[in-house]
Amino acid sequence: MTSVRHILAVAAPALAFLAGSVGLTAQSRIRTAVDTTLVTVGDRITMTVSVEHRAGTRVVWPDSISLAPFEVLGARVGPTETDGDVSLSSVTLTLAVFELGELEIPSFEVSVEGPGDEAEFLRTDRYGIEVLSVGADDSGDIRDIRGPLGIPIGAITIALGGLLALVLAGLAYALYRRVRGRSRVETGARGPPPRPAHEIAMEALAALEASSLLERRQVKDYHIEVSEILRTYVQRRFGVDAPEMTTIEVLSGLDNAGVDGTVRKALRRFLDQCDMVKFAKVRPEPEASHDVLTLGRQLVEDTIPAIPIPDADLAEAS
DSSP states (O other), X not given: OOOHHHHHHHHGGGGOOOOOSSXXXXXXXXXXXXXXXXXXXXXXXXXXXXXXEEBTBEEEOOSOOOBTTBEXXXXXXXXXXXXXXXXXXXXXXXXXXXXXXEEEEOOOEEEEEXXXXXXXXXXXXXXXXXXXXXXXXXXXXXXXXXOOOOXXXXXXXXXXXXXXXXXXXXXXXXXXXXXXXXXXXXHTOOOOOOOOHHHXXXXXXXXXXXXXXXXXXXXXXXXXXXXXXXHXXXXXXXXXXXXXXXXXXXXXXXXXXXXOHHHHHHHHHHHHHHHHHHHSOOOOOHHHHHHHHHHHHHHHHHTOOOOOOOHHHHHHHX
């Protein structure tokens, strides 16, 4: 297994930019995210650390990282992305744990170096991880293997009879629905059209914004609610079962659905900020919490489907 020290020592120079004439006048920011906080023994955990820093400075990752009781199985330093005066550097760690209980991924230090001897030191967030056993019952003991159960002939007969009744009932109901649907089509009867997903999401965001959760310092409940609103919107808008998925699974589902990369990147930023409050016990200021809701509203506005123009209108326009 390639050591973390060797990987980071080889990859870190690729993150360095030539030092400019301006010093570290802007404070850098560090973000930490994990793909899950509930695992079984031996499962892999992906931990991503991103540092936003001034262009012309460089992030120096530690030569070796100890995150006991978690084992670092690998580390991958991503390419630095620069947009104007701001750069973004990141490293992805693959972790595993072989202990049970409620454990914590400790923090570690990262430095940002500028021209000369100027340097800024940042620390990652700590994350709580719950580790469950595999194959244990409620008492914690391994369950014995049970032999095959005998089924009396009478029980088999009753079960087959019940199954036949269910099949016949299902066929009758399907026939009823088909006849009823055909009748409604013939008479031209139509129900009200479903409301657009973006209208429902916008109303929910407005209601949350008008609530008193932040005034009552219920920051975690606020971020859970705004996260559920956006996840439900993603489910209705793109057909991805986001409320039941982890952040990584949501992004993968959107990728498979062909959703634009810019939208996926913005949603990743939004969900990461919500997850930090939900799982990492981060407590942002009220202004930062409002910014999360604003980001969610912008995501909905950017993904409202275009209204198709009827062919007749196109003909008149031409």
